[in-house]
Amino acid sequence: MASTDLAPAYAALILADEGVEITTEKLTAVINAAGVEIEPIWLSLLAKALEGKNVKELLSNVGAGGGAPAVGGAVAAGGAAGGGAPAPEEKKEEEKKEEKEESDDDMGFGLFD
Structure with missing residues (x-):
């Protein structure tokens, strides 16, 4: 510059x-x-x-972020307040949703096919 x-x-x-x-x-x-x-x-x-x-x-505060909290942080905070058992179940459900979204993106053809 x-x-x-x-x-x-x-x-x-x-x-x-x-x-x-x-x-x-x-x-x-x-x-x-x-x-x-x-x-x-x-x-x-x-x-x-x-x-x-x-x-x-x-x-x-250049590297401090300051944005919205991560989704995982919200789940962990909610699980800690309500007891230890619900948090892992919610996390598993989120992982399943993410896996499903990833599989929806692959439609069997590529950009250069």
């Missing part, structure tokens, strides 16, 4: 490190001070994307 592509991200990191609110004007000031030319639309988009977010927290 060229330095002009990374300039807005670096400018946002500089502002976040200094504890300054990330706005289009402040991003423009940092990028102009660095002598980099970039279209203002990109700075505006970045400022709106980071508006109200803690950039330092985002960086520290």
